[in-house]
Amino acid sequence: xxxxxxxxxxxxxxxxxxILKKIGFNPKLINVNFGVLKSYIPAMISAKSxxxxxxxxxxxxxxxxxxxxxxxxxxxxxxxxxYVHKEVIENLSDLKYDIIADGTRRDDKVPKMTKNEIKSLxxxxxxxxxxxxxxxxxxxxxxVNKFFEFRKEKSNRKNSSDYEVEIRYxxxxxxxxxxxxxxxxxxxxxxxxxxx
Amino acid sequence: xxxxxxxxxxxxxxxxxxILKKIGFNPKLINVNFGVLKSYIPAMISAKSxxxxxxxxxxxxxxxxxxxxxxxxxxxxxxxxxYVHKEVIENLSDLKYDIIADGTRRDDKVPKMTKNEIKSLxxxxxxxxxxxxxxxxxxxxxxVNKFFEFRKEKSNRKNSSDYEVEIRYxxxxxxxxxxxxxxxxxxxxxxxxxxx
Numbered sequence: 001x002x003x004x005x006x007x008x009x010x011x012x013x014x015x016x017x018x019i020l021k022k023i024g025f026n027p028k029l030i031n032v033n034f035g036v037l038k039s040y041i042p043a044m045i046s047a048k049s050x051x052x053x054x055x056x057x058x059x060x061x062x063x064x065x066x067x068x069x070x071x072x073x074x075x076x077x078x079x080x081x082x083y084v085h086k087e088v089i090e091n092l093s094d095l096k097y098d099i100i101a102d103g104t105r106r107d108d109k110v111p112k113m114t115k116n117e118i119k120s121l122x123x124x125x126x127x128x129x130x131x132x133x134x135x136x137x138x139x140x141x142x143x144v145n146k147f148f149e150f151r152k153e154k155s156n157r158k159n160s161s162d163y164e165v166e167i168r169y170x171x172x173x174x175x176x177x178x179x180x181x182x183x184x185x186x187x188x189x190x191x192x193x194x195x196x
Numbered sequence: 197x198x199x200x201x202x203x204x205x206x207x208x209x210x211x212x213x214x215i216l217k218k219i220g221f222n223p224k225l226i227n228v229n230f231g232v233l234k235s236y237i238p239a240m241i242s243a244k245s246x247x248x249x250x251x252x253x254x255x256x257x258x259x260x261x262x263x264x265x266x267x268x269x270x271x272x273x274x275x276x277x278x279y280v281h282k283e284v285i286e287n288l289s290d291l292k293y294d295i296i297a298d299g300t301r302r303d304d305k306v307p308k309m310t311k312n313e314i315k316s317l318x319x320x321x322x323x324x325x326x327x328x329x330x331x332x333x334x335x336x337x338x339x340v341n342k343f344f345e346f347r348k349e350k351s352n353r354k355n356s357s358d359y360e361v362e363i364r365y366x367x368x369x370x371x372x373x374x375x376x377x378x379x380x381x382x383x384x385x386x387x388x389x390x391x392x
Contacts, residue, residue, distance in 0.1 A: 001338070016330075022218040024342055099335070106311060106329065115302060122332060133302065133329035134212075136318060139295070142197070146220055 001128075003027040003099040004092060007054070008162040009046030011144040012103030014190040016132055017052060018147055020101060027101065028053040032088050034064040036166040042189060043161035049192040050148075057095075063087045064163070068170045077167075077182055078110045084163050085111030093125040105132040105140060148190045155187040197324075199223040199295040200288060203250070204358040205242030207340040208299030210386040212328055213248060214343055216297060223297065224249040228284050230260040232362040238385060239357035245388040246344075253291075259283045260359070264366045273363075273378055274306045280359050281307030289321040301328040301336060344386045351383040 005017045007029035020027045029052045031043040040056045047054035063084060071080030085102075092100050104112055113121070118129050132140065144150070153159050157169070168178035201213045203225035216223045225248045227239040236252050243250035259280060267276035281298075288296050300308055309317070314325050328336065340346070349355050353365070364374035 019215070019219060023215060023339055106314070118302070118332065122334065128332065128335040128338065130330050130332070130335055134326050135330070136314065136324065136326070138318065139324040139326055142324065143219055 001025060001098040002096050004030050004095070004097040004101070006088065006092060006100070006102040007031050007043050007047060008103070008160075009043040009189050010103065010162070011148065011150060011188045011190060012105060012132060012140065014046065014050060014103075014148060015135075015140060015144055016101045016103050016130070017050070020099075021052075025099065026053075027099075028055060030055055030057050030092065031161050032057045032059055032092075032163065034059055034061045034163075034166050036061065036064065036169050037157065039157070039161050039165040041161070042159050046161075046190045050190065057088075057092065059088065059091055063091075064166055064170060067163075068167060068174070071167065071181060072171065072174070072176055075181065077164075080167070081163065082110040082112065084167070086113070086117070088163075089113065089121065089129070093121060093127050093129070097127065099128040099130070101130045103132055105137060106135055107137045144188075144190075145194075147194060149192045149194050150188045150190045152186050152188050155185050159189055160187060197221060197294040198292050200226050200291070200293040200297070202284065202288060202296070202298040203227050203239050203243060204299070204356070205239040205385050206299065206358070207344065207346060207384045207386060208301060208328055208336065210242065210246060210299075210344060211331075211336060211340055212297045212299045212326070213246070216295075217248075221295065222249075223295075224251060226251055226253050226288065227357050228253045228255055228288075228359065230255055230257045230359075230362050232257065232260065232365050233353065235353070235357050235361040237357070238355050242357075242386045246386065253284075253288065255284065255287055259287075260362055260366060263359075264363060264370070267363065267377060268367065268370070268372055271377065273360075276363070277359065278306040278308065280363070282309070282313070284359075285309065285317065285325070289317060289323050289325070293323065295324040295326070297326045299328055301333060302331055303333045340384075340386075341390075343390060345388045345390050346384045346386045348382055348384050351381050355385055356383060
């Protein structure tokens with residue numbers, strides 16, 4: 001089964017990748033890029049540190065522009081981020097993969113596929129979709145601490161590979177202040193397996 | 197971490213057990229019994245065939261009686277089954293376990309813990325709860341077919357270890373017809389690992 005994990009280099013997408021591997025699949029880790037910044041480098045390094053295949057999925061910048069339209073109109077990121085994520089999942093599921101997965105968690109509000117959206121996706125595209133809905137954030141912390149070495153850092157353009165990096169850039173480019181829309185936050189970046 | 201899986205011998209609870217094992221936990225498989233019938237035998241045999249520790253959690257018959265009250269009043273099993281399941285989870289999380297898990301799936305309607313119920317449980321009891329919400333039924337079928345040998349059989353008193361067996365018995369004992377409330381169904385019972 002061709003298996004793809006939407007991958008940022010963070011602990012959540014690293015965890016779903018390792019779970020898939022442990023239960024017998026061999027996922028390729030995919031970072032999505034919209035041609036705005038070379039934001040895939042940290043994800044590529046993390047994927048390599050975990051010995052997974054990695055590739056970049058280049059998608060149309062228009063998806064990101066529309067996400068940014070929504071974010072600027074709303075004044076907060078949730079709906080725009082959710083829009084971009086769902087477009088990414090739709091595009092990923094049009095490729096050769098039988099199984100696609102992302103690192104969204106039980107406690108996540110956005111981005112988040114509803115059960116009906118998942119059912120529709122699986123039926124329309126004849127694929128399997130899975131995520132981390134089985135797990136709460138406490139349990140995820142417990143498990144990633146067993147498996148991974150990671151760095152906790154203030155998220156910035158150089159250490160982050162999620163959509164937010166390119167979205168922030170576009171917001172600033174349009175003359176708005178992304179720092180007022182996205183709160184500063186710390187992220188964990190996986191840098192390898194823990195020696196056990 | 198002391199880990200318990202609520203276990204019936206079916207494919208769903210067998211899958212969550214094996215996932216936990218693969219990610220480094222060593223779950224004990226627990227079948228709940230209310231003292232009505234010795235319905236734990238099939239679960240015990242399945243657990244043994246997968247080389248897991250197994251034990252029986254004996255709970256108060258009153259839980260089951262109240263579930264049956266609800267089912268008879270409603271004329272359908274959903275709410276009563278859900279009630280019994282949540283009581284079982286509450287009781288299980290009062291024991292020595294750090295992590296408790298069950299085999300409920302993304303597509304299941306009942307029994308089913310809502311996100312708020314899960315959060316409340318985890319906070320009140322200071323435990324981790326997890327289930328199979330990451331997976332749809334198609335994906336579960338795919339994975340269990342890789343791992344397990346199982347038998348598909350018409351569910352009956354001799355081959356099933358879920359709550360339904362004891363609940364049906366109590367319904368019949370009260371002079372109602374459980375066969376009119378619970379539709380006849382096929383179940384899969386795990387009988388060992390697949391040779392690969």
